[in-house]
Amino acid sequence: MDWSNVTIDELVDALKEVEWSQPPRPLAEFFAKFTVPKTQSKWDGRVKCNMYYYRSNYFVLFSLVLVIAFIRNPFALVAVFLTALDIACLNDSFAVSLSEKLTRTVRRFSPPLAHKLRAPVSIQ
Known part of the structure; x- marks a missing residue:
């Protein structure tokens, strides 16, 4: 799928419809093989794709950051x-x-x- 053509509204709608009960992806997969995209359109597409594919990981990471911030x-x-x-x-x-x-x-x-x-x- 070409994520650079997906709008933010379409991404939000897809995230609303998808099942959130799936467990987070493995950490080795989450942090592996990261390369910085060369162009802005590729960067936008990568962010949208990752937000959809690793949604549970980002939710756990965001929650953990909030807990640490509130403890501090x-x-x-x-x-x-x-x-x-x-x-x-x-x-x-x-x-x-x-x-x-x-x-x-x-x-x-x-x-x-x-x-x-x-x-x-x-x-x-």
Whole structure:
């Protein structure tokens, strides 16, 4: 297959459809015979082919790097969680439901504080 003609969207679609339960390829095969491609198109094709063929290996490698990074700097995990929460709050429906749940939870412990948390009602 000529991987240089495959678009990133097609690669992502193929990775969504493929079975991820296969075990990673052997490490000897994963690290063997690596040569740097001479042209940009060959480089692009090699990256796409490897992402598809060694997907489990790259997933394990990526997970291992994340675990090591979080062990070395545990506060990074908090930063990643807060960043994900911030991105999720950009979605209006998520932000509204989070606000409602937070207000209900606060109302159980302190009704006056929950009253202050509610958004002011504007009459038009």
